[in-house]
Amino acid sequence: MFVYPKKYDVIVVGGGHAGVEAALAAARMGAQTLMLSINLDTIGQMSCNPAIGGLAKGHLTREIDALGGEMGKVTDMTGLQFRMLNTKKGPSVWAPRAQCDKKAYQFRLKWICERQANLDLKQGQTARILHKDGQVFGVETTLEVQYCAEAVIVTTGTFLRGLMHIGSNQQSGGRSGESAAMGLSSSLSEIGLELGRLKTGTPPRLLKRSINFSRTEEQAGEEPVPYFTYWKEDLFHVEQIFLPVGEIRYRFFPSLF
Known part of the structure; x- marks a missing residue:
């Protein structure tokens, strides 16, 4: 076991959308902050869908922006198309949505984190929460490195005992190609927290050159742009692009399976 010599005010476990905003907020308030991620190359990765906003979520993104967060700014810088949804109803339920360049979004967010004062980035999988007499004092990684802090924020997304369903197959994982965080789930249960499971769906990625775009409709972004x-x-801001709209008909080819 190795105890890291620097003591932090805040440790954020996970480097997804929530983890990035939590770490940046803490660091900008003057707290010595550590963000721990299984893979530093996937900070801010848009795993499920390269879109920001939509019904309910668009309001949340603008609330994050009002509090000084980065999601709205980075979306506006890397968005490929912007639309305002639900406009047939009253303005209070209008919902901005943007389709982003997923890699540009991730790279920009990582660049911001790397240059933020008071914020350290470390690669490692958190195995357990360290606590004594009802007080949390840090975390320990799977490599038995301990980081101490006054507060720990857990933003692990789909990785806690993550289970992936691919067709009729099931396998452990946080997302494709990455392992689930099994030890941290057990640690949280030992503390007395009740764990549940939520579901998210990831659509298949389509090969662009395999699509006949002449049979689709072009959907333009809105002007003025609802940033x-x-x-x-x-x-x-990158220039908006046309996105294709089409109907998907499912076909089953036994020879492919």
Whole structure:
């Protein structure tokens, strides 16, 4: 076992959307912050869908922006198409949504984290929460490295005892190609927390050159663009693109299985 010599104010476990915002918020408030991620190359990765916003979620993104978060700004910088949904109803339920360049979004968010003062990034899988007499004092990784802090924020997303369903097959994993966090789940249960399981669906990725776009409709982005952030008017924005809209008919080819 190795105890890391620096003591932090806040440790954030997980480097997804929630983890990034939590770590940046803590660091910008002056707290010495550590963000632990299984893979530092996947900070802010858009795993399920390269879109930000939508019904309910668009409101949340703008609330994050109002509190100084980065999601809205990075979306506006890397968005490929912007639309306002639900406009047939009252303005209070209109919902902005953007389709983003998923790699540009991830790279930009990682760049921001790497340059944030008071924020350290470490690669490692958290195995357990360290606590004594009802007080949390840090975390321990699977490599038996202990990091101490006054507070621990858990933002592990789909990785806690993650179970992936691919067709009729099941396998353990946080997402394709990455292992689930099994030890941390047990640690949280030992503390007395009740764990549940939620579901998320990831659509199949389509090979662009395999699609006949002449049989689809072109959907343009909206003008003026319904951007997410209100903080900056001089952000770099990529040009909006047309996105194809089509009907999917399922076919089963026994020879492929």
